[in-house]
Amino acid sequence: xxxxxxxxxxxxxxxxxxxxxxxxxxxxxxxxxxxxxxxxxxxxxxxxxxxxxxxxxxxxxxxxxxxxxxxxxxxxxxxxxxxxxxxxxxxxxxxxxxxxxxxxxxxxxxxxxxxxxxxxxxxxxxxxxxxxxxxxxxxxxxxxxxxxxxxxxxxxxxxxxxxxxxxxxxxxxxxxxxxxxxxxxxxxxxxxxxxxxxxxxxxxxxxxxxxxxxxxxxxxxxxxxxxxxxxxxxxxxxxxxxxxxxxxxxxxxxxxxxxxxxxxxxxxxxxxxxxxxxxxxxxxxxxxxxxxxxxxxxxxxxxxxxxxxxxxxxxxxxxxxxxxxxxxxxxxxxxxxxxxxxxxxxxxxxxxxxxxxxxxxxxxxxxxxxxxxxx
Amino acid sequence: xxxxxxxxxxxxxxxxxxxxxxxxxxxxxxxxxxxxxxxxxxxxxxxxxxxxxxxxxxxxxxxxxxxxxxxxxxxxxxxxxxxxxxxxxxxxxxxxxxxxxxxxxxxxxxxxxxxxxxxxxxxxxxxxxxxxxxxxxxxxxxxxxxxxx
Numbered sequence: 001x002x003x004x005x006x007x008x009x010x011x012x013x014x015x016x017x018x019x020x021x022x023x024x025x026x027x028x029x030x031x032x033x034x035x036x037x038x039x040x041x042x043x044x045x046x047x048x049x050x051x052x053x054x055x056x057x058x059x060x061x062x063x064x065x066x067x068x069x070x071x072x073x074x075x076x077x078x079x080x081x082x083x084x085x086x087x088x089x090x091x092x093x094x095x096x097x098x099x100x101x102x103x104x105x106x107x108x109x110x111x112x113x114x115x116x117x118x119x120x121x122x123x124x125x126x127x128x129x130x131x132x133x134x135x136x137x138x139x140x141x142x143x144x145x146x147x148x149x150x151x152x153x154x155x156x157x158x159x160x161x162x163x164x165x166x167x168x169x170x171x172x173x174x175x176x177x178x179x180x181x182x183x184x185x186x187x188x189x190x191x192x193x194x195x196x197x198x199x200x201x202x203x204x205x206x207x208x209x210x211x212x213x214x215x216x217x218x219x220x221x222x223x224x225x226x227x228x229x230x231x232x233x234x235x236x237x238x239x240x241x242x243x244x245x246x247x248x249x250x251x252x253x254x255x256x257x258x259x260x261x262x263x264x265x266x267x268x269x270x271x272x273x274x275x276x277x278x279x280x281x282x283x284x285x286x287x288x289x290x291x292x293x294x295x296x297x298x299x300x301x302x303x304x305x306x307x308x309x310x311x312x313x314x315x316x317x318x319x320x321x322x323x324x325x326x327x328x329x330x331x332x333x334x335x336x337x338x339x340x341x342x343x344x345x346x347x348x349x350x351x352x353x354x355x356x357x358x359x360x361x362x363x364x365x366x367x368x369x370x371x372x373x374x375x
Numbered sequence: 376x377x378x379x380x381x382x383x384x385x386x387x388x389x390x391x392x393x394x395x396x397x398x399x400x401x402x403x404x405x406x407x408x409x410x411x412x413x414x415x416x417x418x419x420x421x422x423x424x425x426x427x428x429x430x431x432x433x434x435x436x437x438x439x440x441x442x443x444x445x446x447x448x449x450x451x452x453x454x455x456x457x458x459x460x461x462x463x464x465x466x467x468x469x470x471x472x473x474x475x476x477x478x479x480x481x482x483x484x485x486x487x488x489x490x491x492x493x494x495x496x497x498x499x500x501x502x503x504x505x506x507x508x509x510x511x512x513x514x515x516x517x518x519x520x521x522x523x524x
Contacts, residue, residue, distance in 0.1 A: 008450065010425045013403050014395050015443075036442045037397045043477035056472050062401025062498065106404060125411030132408070143401040143498050351400045 003336065007036050013110065014350035020339060027333045030326040037351050045312050050076050050150050050282065053309055058144050061352040063106060066099040067293035069148040075289040075300040076150045080282050085275045088152035089229040093267045095138060095147060097260040102131040103294035104253040107347040111250055114344040115192045123179050127172055134168040137161055152277030162268050169261050180254040193247040197329040197342035200244055207324025210317045211296020213346050216252040217244035223292035234266050246345040282307050293317055295347055316352035386513035387420030392430035396447055397480060398437030402464040402498040406434065409501045421508060427453050431516045432508055438466040438473050438480040439487065451488045459491040459515045461507055464498050471497060
């Protein structure tokens with residue numbers, strides 16, 4: 001039997017259609033139907049200046065909107081062969097980690113909604129509001145912040161802002177551990193999560209899973225290790241687990257939140273004085289930049305010609321994660337309600353994932369279009 | 376007397392369906408934030424369940440991509456009368472930043488289905504969304520079934 005889920009579904013935030021082939025309730029195969037949110041952002045960006053494009057980059061995805069602007073700014077900085085001043089880099093770390101905290105809480109709350117655990121769902125959302133407050137206090141906006149520019153950040157942080165952020169972090173920390181324990185030790189929650197939707201390390205490598213989803217399956221891969229700000233100034237070690245089931249993915253996100261809080265504290269303590277923005281002459285050329293978004297690796301490849309963007313290709317983490325979810329996690333899941341939970345545990349973000357797909361009719365293979373294919 | 380009593384009860388039971396027809400999901404996360412204990416949508420009797428066949432209020436976000444041109448009308452016809460459509464964010468109003476050369480969108484939503492309320496903002500704050508639902512929702516729900524009487 002083929003069972004369609006979506007595009008409008010009670011526990012999906014965004015439109016996507018899953019076609020699930022089942023025998024009884026056991027899942028045999030899953031097919032994904034993309035294309036509901038394709039807006040053509042890469043095409044609009046062509047021939048525009050970075051001042052216009054950075055707003056488009058921000059609106060690729062509303063949940064991890066911050067990371068897109070940072071990666072966009074950094075790829076243009078790499079082409080122009082400059083680096084943002086150190087104070088701006090630290091402020092970027094603070095905002096980035098705050099964004100990661102709110103995104104992880106949102107992802108976990110969606111999962112708890114999918115397994116019908118309303119209490120933890122409400123707890124997660126109420127903690128998330130603290131992170132949103134801190135973001136709003138620092139940048140002035142809740143979702144689309146408009147905070148990054150090429151060569152630095154737009155506004156400086158005063159001590160009052162930083163103190164307010166530290167206060168909010170304490171509020172998060174006060175309850176976080178208790179909620180994580182409710183999830184970790186709950187016997188009934190364990191029945192719904194442990195050993196459901198398992199993905200082994202080999203499968204994660206084959207499915208190219210990234211971010212917390214890959215790390216929960218044993219891939220010790222976190223791009224923050226390689227980023228120059230983290231590598232030179234902050235202490236950081238990736239968190240990973242071996243199990244690879246729904247429980248591991250949720251716990252991995254739970255454990256990454258105290259680490260993000262620690263990183264923000266380190267950044268605020270060591271915040272250097274100086275400029276927050278330097279003037280940049282945009283160079284011509286090609287560059288690639290990768291960053292760790294809340295969901296995993298986000299990659300920008302851009303080619304500029306003077307001040308104008310000639311070509312840009314964006315790869316977001318969700319496309320790999322949804323793919324590996326459909327191929328490996330959903331395979332042999334016992335019930336349809338677990339399908340929804342497993343899908344939610346992979347933290348899908350459809351607005352990120354919509355890309356042009358090139359279909360080679362002769363051999364029936366499809367692949368995501370790259371900068372080198374469309375010219 | 377009976378109608379007045381029905382009005383009171385019906386006004387505090389509004390079912391909401393959220394349709395994302397091609398936005399960046401910034402507005403959608405603000406609607407999720409509405410469910411949180413701070414804003415507590417359910418104290419006003421509003422229930423978000425995403426089932427168009429039971430909905431009274433349809434929240435539309437996003438700029439109507441090509442996939443949604445037909446599907447949006449189809450979903451609208453499946454919602455029982457009386458129904459009101461609330462557009463959230465700049466995308467359903469004008470297409471926002473995507474309404475440029477190369478963008479594959481068909482905004483505004485008002486070209487496809489009748490719209491009762493529009494909230495500009497990218498994204499609007501949660502309390503603005505709540506205010507708009509409460510401004511148009513209760514009266515529409517209270518008048519349900521009156522045409523027959």
